[in-house]
Amino acid sequence: MKALVTGAAGFIGSNVVRALLGAGHAVRALHLPGEDVRNLAGLDVERVAGDVTDGPAMRRAAAGCDRVFHLAAIYALWTRDPERMRRVNVDGTRTVLEAARAAGVERVVYTSSIARFGGQGRGRRATEESPFALGPTGDGYSRSKFEAHEVARAFAGDVDVVIVAPTGPIGPGDVGPTPTGRLLLRALTMPVVVVPDSATNFADVRDMARGHLLAAERGRRGESYLLGHVDLTAVELAREALALYGLRRAIVRAPFPLAQAAGHASLAAARLLGRAPLFTPAAVRIARLGLTADCSKAVRELGLPQTPIRTALRDALTWFAQNGYLTDGALKRKVLAAAA
16 A cells, blocks of 8 residues: 655654554655655655645645545644644645545545544543534634544545544654643753643554554544543643653642733744744633543544553653753763663
């Protein structure tokens, strides 16, 4: 089988590429021109530089492929060009699906997000039946992923589309790093760790990658599958990371009023300086609602693996140490020694 993977250099995308190669499949890896492609280094793939909003380029990329895994998206708390996010996440999804249809691809796996289902409120776990709840937060990414999800569902009428919705990925290859990755790094390096008062579902990114392949093999056309494992508060996540190395740090939950005020200040500074904020008022609103999830459908119907979260944390922090994200020499040696 030959598979096209869009967003192939990204965190989840590169792990999907590795899972496909491990299963003996040929991979055409689509990435943006000039993108950081270190996650593809040394992999036996056909690299193609292109943009998912470019119809002719996507038709060329999909030609000759049996399956398409569409992961490419702009994931950002804030962007100077919010319309660009919508063009990539929504219009780009439509363009990729049209290209897959024109190429006669046998199946498309579209990567949605926990943002489509999460935010149901404290003590209420999202499922694949949950309504979209993050619209009132004002978060542009969540809105764009909701709209793109609906595009994929509509295409399932004449294209064999299965939808997967990853929760919070943890593991190697977090080049960004993601907000979760930044929290883990702060937990190890800061004397006092300030975390949001929130809870999120997390899973090993390699399980999520495997979930994409399982969705291609076993998923039902037009169905959605949440790919995740365990709900953890931000405090619990930081404690798990520290426990791996016998470290002790003070962990402080930021009260929501203070976090909201800081979010507004961070956003104002971002607009003035043109740099991405650490977090935004919308992110604080999402944290207040929570992103917990019941992922039993994917376990039951797809056979989604459930690797212990400590394994994912250890391998994520080892990758950070190996790739220059930890500058404290003694701490880096401790992390690498624990991995060995």
